[in-house]
Amino acid sequence: MNKQGFFITGTDTGVGKTWATVAMMKRLIRQGRRVAGMKPVAAGCEWLQGQWKNEDALLIQRHASVDLPYHQVNPYAYRLPVSPHLASNGAEIDIVLLHKVFTDMKQKADIVLVEGAGGWLSPLSHELDNAGLAKQLGLPVILVVAVRLGCINHGLLSWRAIQASGLDCVGWIAMCIDAEMAFADENIDFLRQRIEAPLLGVLPHDEQADFEQLSYSLQGF
Template identity: 50%
Template sequence: MASSFFITGTDTDIGKTWVTVALMRHFSQQGFNVAGMKPVAAGCEWRSGHWENNDALMLQQYATLPFTYQQINPYAFELPLSPHIACGEVMVEESRILSSYETMQSQVDRILVEGAGGWFSPLSQSLDNARLAQILRLPVIIVVGIRLGCINHARLTLQAVQAAGVECAGWVAVEIIPDRVDYQANVEYLRGCLHVPLLAEMPHMVVADFDVLASKFEMCI
């Protein structure tokens, strides 16, 4: 199993950040130095003289080394829109993202890079998550929010990842809606058709307990 991963999802708001932090916590409990990165983020607030994103701040909090906010999130935009709109006239440069990634990677054992939105969601006018994962040469973990439509979205996402020539390390099921009667049936169907490992199942939580969520990876990664 690889040591670092790119985290993508079947959609936005389906638990990618919680999965990323849970993996960070899992690796740090194993004694590894670990960091998280969210290269592009929209929906930011002005703090301490720059734009900050709550998801990126969470990744910064759970890193085992003190990285700057700008290293973790090189591009932060105010408007809560797709980044290719929120960026306005700002050019999102692949080289800047890669430089931050390589600097962090040289100091930690494992790094988790969280994309924005789904696999083909744009990060700028010329860059999307698929291209970024190719640039970083990281295996992908697909986060699947279990709800109506998730089977189609998960299969299409896996197909697209594989078509891009990127390794898929596995997928994570997230119970984003509590007590769905079809939750387990959907998970079992996906286990049978995705043909990559189910790495963990994340239970529904109103407030994240990352020690509990981290424990879900113990047998798989």
């Protein structure tokens, strides 16, 4: 893949989008690329060093090869661990601001990975969802599928929703979040036959993330 950016979405919240994003960063950096990361909207933040900060956004900031201030990596940070449209207390998102931050990042990096919040149709505000943000930024999409009971339905619905939005789903990543799942390989194979986008990797279950090791489970970009 020779793109300048990707939008990373998932089949739900808590499916491993950040781990997949950081693993992608590691792989791209190993290829000699300058990589920046962005989580435009995040809920469930802690008050650190005079501002609200999100654990996932901090991971993205820490593992990028382009040094960026936190407020650029995560322009909208909300305290409550609920859907951003609720955590924001009704505040809207300035898409012009997000577009400017993304454009600035593109001047400094070869590739910018933008991680959404929640699933593809999860609201970021009362007027904007992840699908709308990806459209505004003009990014091809990578879908992270949580491999657990129900993943076939969730994976296919998400992929079809991305296709219906008119954006290009350029690949998907299987994230094995349930170590005890029966027939995990068979579920992944079923999805591989039906999602008309390449499987970019199967990330194994792990209690502690070894992002460098996870990056070797990815291919295709």
